[in-house]
Amino acid sequence: MRVPSDLLAAATKDLADLVSIPSVSTRGDGLGACADAVEALLQDAGFRTEQHPGDVGPFVVGETGEGPFTLIIYNHYDVQPEEPVDLWTDPPFVLSERDGRLYGRGAADDKGEFVSRLAGWRLFRSKHPEPLPYKLIWIVEGEEEIGSPSLTRFLKTRFPDTKADLCWWEYGEVDRTGRPIILMGFKGVLAVELDCRTARADLHSSLGAIFDNPLWRLASAVSSLRDASGRILIEGFYDDIVAPEPYSRELTATAPFPLEDLQAETGGHRLLNGVDATTFYGHLNFEPCLNVNGFHGGFGGEGAKTVLPCSGVVKLDFRLAPGQHPVRIAQLLRAHLDEIGFGDIELRVLDAEVLGVRSDPSHVAVGIGAALLEKSFGRPAIIQPSSAASGLAHPFVHAFGATLFGAGLTHHGAMLHSLDENIIVEQFENMIGFSSDFFAALAENVGKQSPEAPND
Ligand SMILES: [Zn+2]
Incomplete structure (x- = not known):
């Protein structure tokens, strides 16, 4: 979709300005400066703005409009560290254009997403300067890349009674064939560590005749948690899962890409039992899973060392479905270990903050969005009930x-968190056009109606 060239040039300049601020939340760098720049952009675009301190970086809020419908836009201005810098083709904090792409740290994640929406907003306002007939709250945070440690608390204190109809999430995807993908949900996360210690120090392996081995214990404990089809064997694990709505099921009946493509792209070739070309997409959308992230202990050096290690550690993560609470799952895991004789294995919860969600894809705004994405990108949009990620x-x-x-x-080639992060200029333009159309369509279709019933 063509947008006016001066508007595209201004958006590219905004993006270059934001990319030039190395707002790396891991190091706490440049966050105040980047928050100021984001606030200035929102203010300039007609929003009432504020900043609020976060644990690490400030929150920026922009508000405008009034009406029975509330749209929240969520973005973040912090980025991942740029290292290793010498592997980048051009310096990471200078926006550079090559082969129809814009490169730089944050070009996509999430400064490019933010700027494309803001440019779309400007385009919309240039054609519709009248008061906005819905409420728009734009929240831009600076701690997303370190797990948003203060987001939940901030939202609770700054917006204690606010209800909203739509939350335009910080990103969406475009597949390798140029089809836009609308994400309607995410999985939750539980990350834990299992520690086992059986002696004061490593022992001569001859004592394995009488003493148990922590790595054996951890291996047995871990193997009790899952079967070869990926089904998790912890009692009660599946009890609270919210079953997919019929329309969400329908959307996954045919995968939008063949399993072979994913296998070719990743090199992954060992499928879980029961996963095949017809079922894999449903699994990605709806099924929880349990990963062994790392198994550590004992001797891993060259050659042999006949040792009985005294300790070992295993790191696990669960991707959870909506309805499953990570804290509850951790309790069930503890109970499972106790039940089968592994009461001595220490369970440490590393992350239990993220709950899975899945929204109703039949919401009127989703249908409007899908049609407008098709118009902008020239390809039908894919509505995906849930990301496989969190x-x-x-x-x-x-x-x-x-x-x-x-x-x-x-x-799908944006290289997020990696080197040569990039967006495709044509898609940047498409997204600006889409954003403008979407703001306008919401004004026309939902701004004057009473809000849709909220859903989970
Ligand atoms: Zn990110």
Whole structure:
């Protein structure tokens, strides 16, 4: 979609300015400066703005409009560290254009997403300067890349009674064939560590005739947790799962890409039992899973060492479905270990903050968004009930009651968190055009109606 060239040039300049601020939340660098720049952009675009301190970086809020419908836009201005810098083709904090792409740290994640929406907003306002007939709250945080440690608390204190209809999530995807993907949900996360110690120090392995071995114990404990089909064997694990709505099921009946493509791209070739070309997409969307992230202990050096190690550690993560609470799952895991004789294995919860969510894809705004994405990108949009990955979306979905709507320009070769992060200029333009159309369509279709019933 063509947008006016001066508007595209201004958006590219905004993006270059933001990329030039190395707002790396891991190091706490440049966050205040970047928050100021984001606030200035929102203010310039007609928003009432504020900043609030976070644990690490400030929150920026922009508000405008009034009406029975509330749209929340969520973005973040912090980025991942740029290291190793020498592997980048061009310096990471200078936006550079090559072969129809814009490169730089944050070009996609999430500064490019933010800027494309803001440019779309400007385009919309140039054609519709009248008061906005819905409420728009734009929240831009600076701690996303370190797990949003203060987001939930901030939303609760700054917006204690706010209800919202739609939450336009910080990103959306574009697949390798140029089809926009609307994400309607995310999985939750539980990350834990299992520690086992059986002696004061490593022992001569001859004593394995009488003493148990911590790595054996951990191996047995871990193997009791899952079967070869990936089904998790902890009692009660599946009890609280919210079953997919019929429409969400329907959306996954045919996968939008063949399993072979994913296998070719990743080199992954050992499928779980029961996963095949017809079922894999449903699994990615709806099934929880348990990963062994790392198994450590004992001797791993060259050659042999006949030793009986005294300790070992295993790190696990669960991707959880909506309805499963990570804290509850950790309790069930503890009970499982105790039950089968592993009471001595210490369970440490590393992350139990992110709950899975899945919104109703039949929400009117989602249908409008899908049609407009098709118009902008020239390809039918894919509505995906849930990402296979996770995002801290539950404060927006549970507390605000908003329907999640993840549409954006993060293409599948965007190299997020890696070197040569990039967006495709044509898709940047498409997203600006889409954003403008979407703001306008919401004004026309939902701005004057009473809000849709909130959903989970
Ligand atoms: Zn990121």
